[in-house]
Amino acid sequence: MNPLKAPRARSFGHDVFASVVVFLVALPLSMGIAIASGVPIEKAAAVGLATAIIGGLVVGPLSGSPLQVSGPAAGLTVMVAAFIQKYGFETLGIIVAIGGLIQVLAGVCRLGPVFRAVSPALIQGMLAGIGVLIFASQFHVMVDDVPPGTGKEFGGVINLWLLPGAIVKGVAEPEHRPAALIGLLAVSIVASWAVLAPKALRLVPAALLGVVAATLAAWAFDLDVRRVPVPERLLDAARPPSLADLDALRDVGVWLAGLSLAFVASAESLLTATAADSLQRHAERTAYSRELVAQGIGNILCGVMNVLPLTGVIVRTSANVMAGARTRLSAFLHGAWILLFVLLLPQLLTMIPIAALAAILVYTGAKLVKLDFAKDLWRQDRIEALVFGVTFAGVVGFDLLTGILLGLVVSLARLIYTFSHLAVTVEKNEASGAAHVFLDGAATFIRLPRFAAALERIPAGYDAHIHLRGLTYIDHACLTMLMDWGENHEAAGGRVHLDRDILHRLFEQKAWRSANAT
Template identity: 85%
Template sequence: MLLLKVPIARFVWHDVFASAVVFLVALPLSMGIAIASGVPMEKAASVGLVTAIIGGLVVGPLSGSPLQVSGPAAGLTVMVVDFIQKYGFETLGIIVMIGGLVQIVAGLFRLGPVFRAVSPALIQGMLAGIGVLIFASQFHVMVDDIPPGTGKEFGGILNLWLIPAAVFKGVTEPAHRPAAVIGLLTIAILSLWAALAPKALRLVPAALLGVVAATAATSSFDLDVRYVPVPERLLDAARAPRLADLDALRDIGVWLAGLSLAFVASAESLLTATAADSLQRHAVRTGYNRELIAQGTGNILCGLLNVLPVTGVIVRTSANVMAGARTRLSSFLHGAWILLFVLLLPQLLSMIPVAALAAILVYTGAKLVKVDFAKDLWRQDRIETLVFGVTFAGVVGFDLLTGILLGVGVSLARLVYTFSHLAIRVEKNDTSRFVHMFLDGAATFIRLPRFAGALEEIPPGYDAHIHLGRLTYIDHACLTMLIDWGKNFEAAGGRLHLDRDILHRLFEEQASPSANAT
């Protein structure tokens, strides 16, 4: 029995330590993400922290990815801002519940692995666009200003365009200068800690250090900045939708918002779970359908409490794995620590300057734009780079859903092109009476007339070699046509050479024309 207790105790210690690290990462990020999501300022701290608590206490034990940590995510901020502006904060809970219900249904129908088929270029383009929008909006908040694009058409572009004006305010106007100093201090700590932190101390979250330093600076120098407003009882901000709120279900736009939320949140969660699998070897691999059901359950509860949607978060998940977590206990405990903090020490939250949280999100937004990924993609696949660019431009220029749909449209167009493109090159030597035909691409019924026409141009009595080495696919219509043409060609005195082994590979040992094979 002693031999069994020792490793269990060791695992528990690993999980307790990791949960403390994740708690320190999640605390400032949860509040900052709520502010960036357009939640009313007086409710932002409560809403963000309640979502994090649900991500730990509810999603953690149910999760199909034992080491994944869930909570409010920067990747959903742009979408939530749009929902709140269009339908009001009171309707957010309805949208989140619809999203959660869709996730559970998708999990029950075992659609989890389908979300993994989303193009990485589309996901990275989406995240890069979200990163730019977060950076642009929170840059203004970092100088204690209101983002000028809030509630306006092309607001993201307007926020980006007026960043120089925010810099000017932060440098010249006394009302904005203290917040700008706090924001720069926070960003400097985040950047320097990431680059220069000793290996033994890298588990200490940079975001926590930035918030602590910013809070200490504002208190020591009595700076005139905005602070995080905290209600007397943090959990009072969470409430169930009222009967009047259910009228929103008559609006088809609300249902579409829930569907789009389910898609984006599911894709982000399952991609994060996949990343968690690649980072560790201790826990079992992800059960994708179970993960969808867990996320859906969490989002239904978040909707009932009218807080932010929950999803798997890569920053917290990677911190959890790097801190040595072994089981799902770590995720659960991080939610417990946040709950205890909210219940016992809420007054500390009111000492945090809003500029510090905005600075963390400015830094986070910049990190979401992975320039190296785009460069590598350009070298490897220009069409996928187009998917990345179109998605990015759509998210920044229009909205998140439009960007995703544009990216999906380009991906589908590429798929149609791949399955309809067939290059045919013919080399004919009249002296030797030999014809080489090279096929490159997919031979489908769409290209059957052209394929048939090229075959019929081969003179009778010649030797013909049809090269299939670069053929990626041949459907039944083209195969039948090739077989019939081959029989007629040989009956007229010609000799047909086919790469029989390639046909076998393409059609799993289907019969090829009765012709000589080379």
């Protein structure tokens, strides 16, 4: 037996098994995300599943992250819903295609690693805000009601504020009670499965179990609940934008929407790819620029078909890794299974209660709010906690783009402060004729006058001890000034003591930064 074929055969078996697990995870989530994104209800199932198919069949083989799985993502629901509300569903494909084109250009220009240079606090604040908005809107859907904030200014806050009313409807009103019971059944199964499931069965997707149980309960008791509408030919709901739709390209807002989509989708995809690298030891590490190109190609195709945008999705990716995937084949096959299901068994989808899919997203939204992360951040770095809080508040109170921009402003202000803040303390001892200068922060040309003034306060003839331990950075201007002052001070009869090791380390860091910036 050829020894080279055995590992391939074993990888194939692992990949096939993992692809089935991911297929079962992706099926309910793709439809639920489409409904939550504001896609017209009669097209939601087709649009969500078409994006998942593209994520598997197209992005899977091209991906720079071998085990990452792409498809419609909960993290984009709020943004997509805002686009549909403002520009109409017919324009969504144009926005998605613009975002994909920007991603391809960014990947070709090797900007993949740049998208990773986003504060984790900002990303987690964004996801937490999205999670609250998904929870608030889908809770109303879970009782077969329309979210009251739909189409209104501050709609997310309205949905959140009126949650008690949804609870009352689900408990007290007969027309809403069956859906509420179905939703409660689904979310209970999903929430308890990870804890109560036998170890051998934990790879069975909780979301699928919740939806199947809710569907069977609705059928067995003949409950009057809204179900997923499905067209006769499922993929006919995905169509290219018409020539009339292309007039939207004249709107600057559409281009800005595509740019914001590219930024958020890229950041989410590359962060997911980084998480995938930390979870697996079998495949090569992520090629970030290649991953950007793959995501961009996928989104261009999604735009042409006028379906949801795609990103790398952490739920599906982690399921893929945990199920034992070894190569890109698993992501490709999961898309193939979805396509076969759509072609052969589409009418099964008409049995699924919408409340069950909403319940899955209620749970997903709650899981996006990582309170432990926020608590740890508050203990470790108050400024980063502020970035988290401002981003979260902006996303919930205004919209996704505003929240991201506010978070970036706080992050930028923190960066400017870090690279411009320099505390200089001078302690003189006249009895011993010694002076100690303590530096804390970044010595840049912006603070050179303060640095120079502090050194000039040291009398001639003193022993000057320059303490660099608290210094994080020193630029050429400040170093030149320090060296010139030191020569003049020693020429006047004094002595200068510098920690050369620390100075050498600072310049090694500076050289490393320069090398990695090119």
